[in-house]
Amino acid sequence: MKLLLVGLSHHSAPVSLRERLAVQDPEAPLQKLRASDEIDEVVLLSTCNRTEAVVLTRNLEAARLRLRSFFRRDLGDGLGASEHDLDTYFYEHRDGEAMRHVLRVASALDSMVVGEPQILGQAKEAYKSAVDCGASGPILDRLFQRAFATAKRVRTETGIASRPVSVARVAASLAAQIFENLTDKRALLVGAGDMIELALSALRDAGLSDVCVANRTAERAAALAVRYGGSAHGLDALPVLLRDADVVLTCIGVDRPILTPELMRDSLRLRRGRPVFVIDIGVPRNVDPAIDSLDAVYRYDIDDLSTVADENTEERRREQVRAEAIVAEEQQHFDGWFAALRAVPTIKHLRGRVEDLRRGELEKALARLDLRDDQRDGVEAFSKALVNKILHEPTTRLRKEAEREEGMAYLELARLLFGLDDESVEDEEAP
Amino acid sequence: MVFVIHQLVACLYLAAGICAGVGLGFARPQITRVGFGALGLGWGLHLVGFSLLHTLDPTPPVTDIGRAVSFMAFVGVGAFLLLLRKARIHGLIVLVAPLAFMSEYFGLQSLGAPEVSAIEASGGMPHFHVLFGSAGLALLGLAFIAGVLFLAEHRRLKSKRSLARLPALPSLEALDRVNLLALTFGFPLLTLGLVTGALWVEGMHGVPFTWSLHEIGASLGWLVYAVLVVLRFAAHQGARQCATHAVGGFAVLFAGYVGVGLLL
Numbered sequence: 001m002k003l004l005l006v007g008l009s010h011h012s013a014p015v016s017l018r019e020r021l022a023v024q025d026p027e028a029p030l031q032k033l034r035a036s037d038e039i040d041e042v043v044l045l046s047t048c049n050r051t052e053a054v055v056l057t058r059n060l061e062a063a064r065l066r067l068r069s070f071f072r073r074d075l076g077d078g079l080g081a082s083e084h085d086l087d088t089y090f091y092e093h094r095d096g097e098a099m100r101h102v103l104r105v106a107s108a109l110d111s112m113v114v115g116e117p118q119i120l121g122q123a124k125e126a127y128k129s130a131v132d133c134g135a136s137g138p139i140l141d142r143l144f145q146r147a148f149a150t151a152k153r154v155r156t157e158t159g160i161a162s163r164p165v166s167v168a169r170v171a172a173s174l175a176a177q178i179f180e181n182l183t184d185k186r187a188l189l190v191g192a193g194d195m196i197e198l199a200l201s202a203l204r205d206a207g208l209s210d211v212c213v214a215n216r217t218a219e220r221a222a223a224l225a226v227r228y229g230g231s232a233h234g235l236d237a238l239p240v241l242l243r244d245a246d247v248v249l250t251c252i253g254v255d256r257p258i259l260t261p262e263l264m265r266d267s268l269r270l271r272r273g274r275p276v277f278v279i280d281i282g283v284p285r286n287v288d289p290a291i292d293s294l295d296a297v298y299r300y301d302i303d304d305l306s307t308v309a310d311e312n313t314e315e316r317r318r319e320q321v322r323a324e325a326i327v328a329e330e331q332q333h334f335d336g337w338f339a340a341l342r343a344v345p346t347i348k349h350l351r352g353r354v355e356d357l358r359r360g361e362l363e364k365a366l367a368r369l370d371l372r373d374d375q376r377d378g379v380e381a382f383s384k385a386l387v388n389k390i391l392h393e394p395t396t397r398l399r400k401e402a403e404r405e406e407g408m409a410y411l412e413l414a415r416l417l418f419g420l421d422d423e424s425v426e427d428e429e430a431p
Numbered sequence: 432m433v434f435v436i437h438q439l440v441a442c443l444y445l446a447a448g449i450c451a452g453v454g455l456g457f458a459r460p461q462i463t464r465v466g467f468g469a470l471g472l473g474w475g476l477h478l479v480g481f482s483l484l485h486t487l488d489p490t491p492p493v494t495d496i497g498r499a500v501s502f503m504a505f506v507g508v509g510a511f512l513l514l515l516r517k518a519r520i521h522g523l524i525v526l527v528a529p530l531a532f533m534s535e536y537f538g539l540q541s542l543g544a545p546e547v548s549a550i551e552a553s554g555g556m557p558h559f560h561v562l563f564g565s566a567g568l569a570l571l572g573l574a575f576i577a578g579v580l581f582l583a584e585h586r587r588l589k590s591k592r593s594l595a596r597l598p599a600l601p602s603l604e605a606l607d608r609v610n611l612l613a614l615t616f617g618f619p620l621l622t623l624g625l626v627t628g629a630l631w632v633e634g635m636h637g638v639p640f641t642w643s644l645h646e647i648g649a650s651l652g653w654l655v656y657a658v659l660v661v662l663r664f665a666a667h668q669g670a671r672q673c674a675t676h677a678v679g680g681f682a683v684l685f686a687g688y689v690g691v692g693l694l695l
């Protein structure tokens with residue numbers, strides 16, 4: 001049995017191709033693949049950044065061709081590019097490399113943003129779909145369970161996911177370092193453009209719900225306020241709004257700063273010193289940097305946020321080294337288990353051969369002896385126990401030795417010593 | 432038996448500090464949880480240790496510096512474990528546990544020191560003085576730790592540097608809440624400690640204040656906190672100033688309350 005992974009991702013293919021090969025409902029494609037003779041088990045993972053099929057097969061080349069055809073014809077619906085061109089977009093991984101790839105993908109080490117949390121959920125969903133329609137089997141079950149455990153280890157044992165790397169998430173993370181809880185805090189949005197909405201979405205994910213919008217054009221302010229269940233105001237209301245705002249998010253086109261130290265000082269007096277987090281993503285800047293001199297004001301402009309994001313990205317890279325070590329360790333465990341499966345056909349054949357001998361000799365012996373039924377049962381039990389005891393040690397050792405590449409010699413030797421029919425075994429179910 | 436229990440308590444506090452430091456420093460939540468477990472177990476044993484004092488004959492007084500410092504650690508850890516339910520301040524364990532260990536270790540060194548004979552003749556007042564004063568000092572010590580971390584985090588946020596290579600500290604709001612709660616309960620206890628101390632001194636010398644270094648230091652510390660209480664509750668002083676006051680006040684108080692006691 002061989003593991004084969006074929007797919008394409010943001011590393012290898014443009015979005016125009018990825019979107020054509022994306023799978024919305026995996027059930028039909030999975031059943032189609034599972035129906036192929038050359039594929040024994042299959043899991044299909046499709047996200048906005050990748051579409052991959054991992055299969056267990058007895059015929060590697062046939063499975064490879066089947067998957068190529070599956071991507072080109074079944075998913076791509078007759079992609080226009082020539083076969084040669086398409087080849088450059090796909091990658092293939094076999095056995096150990098395929099295992100490693102699955103572990104890395106689930107652990108978000110192969111993601112566009114390393115350490116992002118969504119991919120694990122998507123991988124679990126893909127695996128569940130395969131289980132639900134009977135496309136997964138014991139080997140891929142084991143592989144994916146190992147992948148989920150690896151992802152968990154990577155998340156808990158390294159800091160790969162602990163630092164945000166987008167400007168919006170950095171702002172939300174900084175807010176969490178100032179405020180214990182954002183659910184009881186109010187945000188004031190100065191401006192009503194797309195950028196401000198993007199930054200707001202990260203803060204809302206962190207629990208912020210009370211929003212008010214101040215904008216030059218009342219209609220746009222109202223439209224944004226309605227979307228988030230807040231109130232809309234003109235810019236002239238800023239001095240009043242600032243009194244109750246814990247988070248101030250500004251992105252508005254202005255010639256000179258609209259938030260000045262004087263304005264903030266007045267509002268802070270009324271706030272009785274409660275802190276304010278000011279996020280200025282406007283260019284030119286909307287907030288006078290001189291407000292940094294006020295104790296309770298924490299101001300970050302777009303450059304400050306980008307600097308923190310860059311530092312966090314660098315930190316993730318450092319943590320990636322530790323994460324890769326965890327993946328290697330987990331791969332080794334799975335690899336050993338998978339390799340040990342090579343011994344299964346030989347062991348099965350050996351046990352079958354010995355069982356035949358036992359039965360034959362038992363029949364001969366019983367024919368010569370005149371025994372009662374309970375005595376016959378006793379002799380049969382004795383013969384079974386004897387065979388099991390004799391075979392226990394060799395089968396255990398064969399399984400263990402098969403985990404190593406050199407262990408194949410032991411399998412060969414066992415076949416030779418016991419006169420096992422190699423060909424039939426290989427054809428039957430050799431992994 | 433009691434001595435062995437206190438030794439165990441010190442070990443558990445030390446283990447808690449190490450586990451919490453490793454767990455938070457290397458992002459290993461399981462190890463951090465072990466740290467919290469060790470701290471909780473240590474506190475439980477600490478309670479048993481103090482309770483068993485009453486089974487001894489004669490019951491030893493808690494007025495020696497060793498037991499007072501150990502009691503401070505007991506109250507401080509207990510207050511921290513209680514405050515965990517009120518604020519997300521888990522990161523404080525990296526300071527609370529080692530300080531509790533040092534206090535307990537110091538307490539072990541001093542246990543069994545000769546008692547001041549005058550204490551026995553002064554009724555229960557010395558005990559009240561030590562218990563109230565130590566409890567107040569422990570709570571204000573927590574405010575001190577929260578203040579130190581608040582100032583560090585405030586400075587970092589103002590300088591706009593990332594904490595990428597360091598464990599995340601509790602939020603400024605959580606640290607300020609710890610400061611507020613510790614002050615709310617710590618200051619009245621400290622005041623009671625000073626009043627009972629004055630009554631004790633009056634019982635011995637006929638006057639409530641003898642101008643000893645200990646009395647002057649403790650009174651100065653109390654004054655700093657009195658000003659802080661007024662600024663915090665009446666004048667609504669900002670969180671950073673409160674943190675600075677909490678740090679400064681504790682330094683004066685500790686020097687006056689414990690430092691002088693150690694020197695003399």
